[in-house]
Amino acid sequence: GQQLNQSPQSMFIQEGEDVSMNCTSSSIFNTWLWYKQDPGEGPVLLIALYKAGELTSNGRLTAQFGITRKDSFLNISASIPSDVGIYFCAGRYGGATNKLIFGTGTLLAVQP
Amino acid sequence: EAGVVQSPRYKIIEKKQPVAFWCNPISGHNTLYWYLQNLGQGPELLIRYENEEAVDDSQLPKDRFSAERLKGVDSTLKIQPAELGDSAVYLCASSPGFTGELFFGEGSRLTVL
Numbered sequence: 001g002q003q004l005n006q007s008p009q010s011m012f013i014q015e016g017e018d019v020s021m022n023c024t025s026s027s028i029f030n031t032w033l034w035y036k037q038d039p040g041e042g043p044v045l046l047i048a049l050y051k052a053g054e055l056t057s058n059g060r061l062t063a064q065f066g067i068t069r070k071d072s073f074l075n076i077s078a079s080i081p082s083d084v085g086i087y088f089c090a091g092r093y094g095g096a097t098n099k100l101i102f103g104t105g106t107l108l109a110v111q112p
Numbered sequence: 113e114a115g116v117v118q119s120p121r122y123k124i125i126e127k128k129q130p131v132a133f134w135c136n137p138i139s140g141h142n143t144l145y146w147y148l149q150n151l152g153q154g155p156e157l158l159i160r161y162e163n164e165e166a167v168d169d170s171q172l173p174k175d176r177f178s179a180e181r182l183k184g185v186d187s188t189l190k191i192q193p194a195e196l197g198d199s200a201v202y203l204c205a206s207s208p209g210f211t212g213e214l215f216f217g218e219g220s221r222l223t224v225l
Contacts, residue, residue: 102156
């Protein structure tokens with residue numbers, strides 16, 4: 001099935017470093033969302049973005065809805081070991097299509 | 113408030129056997145989803161329900177997969193017969209409407225031998 005392109009595929013960083021990841025699509029979305037999945041668990045919503053250009057923060061996490069509506073970015077500042085996991089973006093089409101498409105995921109590993 | 117509950121957490125079966133997964137969504141959530149997640153990939157939608165109605169089942173392989181949501185609450189996903197390629201995690205999610213803000217269960221991990 002269709003999946004959005006996320007990059008990087010994986011990141012291995014030191015505790016305290018900042019992290020950036022992004023998600024791109026050939027389609028325009030009405031909503032962009034970012035989820036985190038821990039091993040053996042289901043994804044958990046981190047941030048939802050509803051407007052092109054919107055910048056939203058949730059603690060150390062900041063996400064942006066790209067102006068073209070075809071991309072989104074997630075930044076994590078001052079990473080900590082519990083940030084480890086897989087981060088998925090998701091885009092929602094509006095209107096009659098009304099589908100939610102997930103990205104391929106970015107695996108984040110944080111070394112203490 | 114209880115989250116989305118799925119069972120079983122793990123299931124190992126031989127190919128050609130049937131298998132069923134059960135999901136209890138968050139109380140009051142009228143939208144329920146079944147997703148398939150293969151190793152190293154993001155979730156892919158199998159079916160979405162609005163109350164009792166399946167509003168999007170375009171990605172459900174209907175030759176072997178079936179789902180139902182009786183009374184608009186609990187849902188069951190069935191595979192019959194299972195194939196080796198069905199080994200994956202089956203995630204159930206619910207939401208109060210369709211905004212994209214989904215609440216996921218822990219998933220049911222299926223291994224087909």
